[in-house]
Amino acid sequence: MRISVFGLGYVGCVSAACLASMGHQVVGVDVNPVKVDLINSGHAPIVEERIGELIAKTVGEGALRATTDAAEAVRDSEVSLVCVGTPSEPNGSLSTTFLERVADQIGRSLTGRHVVVFRSTMLPGTCADLLIPILELSSGLRAGTDFGVAVNPEFLREGTSVRDFFAPPKTVIGESDAATGDVVAALYEGLPGEVFRVPIPVAEMAKYADNAFHAVKIGFANELGAICQSMGLDSHRVMDVFLADRKLNISPAYLRPGFAFGGSCLPKDLRGLVYAARKADVAIPLLSHVLPANEAHLQRAFELVTAPGRRRIGLFGLSFKPGTDDLRESPLVELAERLLGKGYDLRIYDANVSMSRLMGANRAYIAERLPHLGELLGDSVDQVLEHAEVCVIGCADPPVLEALERAGDRTIVDLVRIPDAEALRGRREYTGIGW
Secondary structure (H helix, E strand, O other), rough: OEEEEEEEOOHHHHHHHHHHHHOOOEEEEOOHHHHHHHHHHOOOOOOOOHHHHHEEEEHOOOEEEEEEOOHHEEEEEEEEEEEEEEEEOOOOOOHHHHHHHHHHHHHHHHOOEEEEEEOOOOOOOHHHHHHHHHHHHHHHHOOOOOEEEOOOOOOOOOOOHHHHHHHOOOEEEEEOOOOHHHHHHHHOOOOOOOOEEEEEHHHHHHHHHHHHHHHHHHHHHHHHHHHHHOOOOOOOHHHHHHHHHOOOOOOOOOOOOOOOOOOOOOOHHHHHHHHHOOOOOOOOHHHHHHHHHHHHHHHHHHHHOOOOOEEEEEEEEEOOOOOOOOOOOOOHEEEEEHHOEEEOOOEEEEOOOOOOOOOOHHHHHHHHHHHOOHHHHHHHHHHHHHHHOOEEEOOHHHHHHHHHHOOOEEEEOOOOOOOOOOOOOOOOEEEEEOO
């Protein structure tokens, strides 16, 4: 098929490259000309496993290109995937500004039969009550008759999103009509996982159900880790027993005690869900306390780092998830901000984070939270290690693990459970956040 993909962030970039590699003709659309130029030159605008080689290959074969011209992209495609961001407003509600803008652009460009597929995360009712009316008003056409609309949430984890695209746990298609659902299903023909063809609001809610549960699992594991540590127990030994029950306790994903959760999905989607429940006068005591529980876990890490009374801190890792450069709502960014605010002398090393590569919402976020990041970033692991009296381990990259062997009497605060954690437990200079 001929596909246009609106928004070339993580979801859009991965979706475009993977679909192109499956034989579709794909044009990516973004307002940021830097992203467009990077893709057209065969380079990825994001840091993600395998994405660079996929983009280079599909661009070289002529299956993938990018443009800033929305009208041209719609005219040259049969299907438009909308993958733009839906960030949180200050009150926790969902911002639909980018969705509305793209819906208007697509609507003004519609002529013949076309399928508009929303992959962005949005609350139930957003598509039917907001986006479809915009599409109909700007096009003068009728959804379900003159053009199709679908909601097709993604289940991609940053760091493994290419693998997740080709081996999805499920495919969810909320469809305006059966013919539209057939078109969307054909996009993913041959991929594993059960396909659910459901009403549009069900598809919208499916992503919130997943992300809310992932956040609950992380919060549960972290609180259990804190309790175990206070009793002198290794929480990972406890969780080994817990996780052996595949029948009732589901799976190991997200159920390892570690650092606080963050990123562009879990906090935003929890806030949106809590806001929607509050607006509907529905009490959700567990979900409404997951974010405060996550905040308490972040404060726990801050207290571990500052307890030794040493002022020079080396932070290894900054992105919200190893193997990516995404800094949005990263708990490590929040930890760095608190340390700087209390006057600690901080240096940071993250192999995937470079000021020259940050762009879009990612760059805007870090400009607001850590405006002097460029001055804090070290050029090498050894440079940051040499500076540090306290080493805060936020990633387990091999160069970081090798450097720790030369840490000497430096204090080590482990937020990720390094491979030697069990052997190091009990040593004066080593502290694990939940073990």
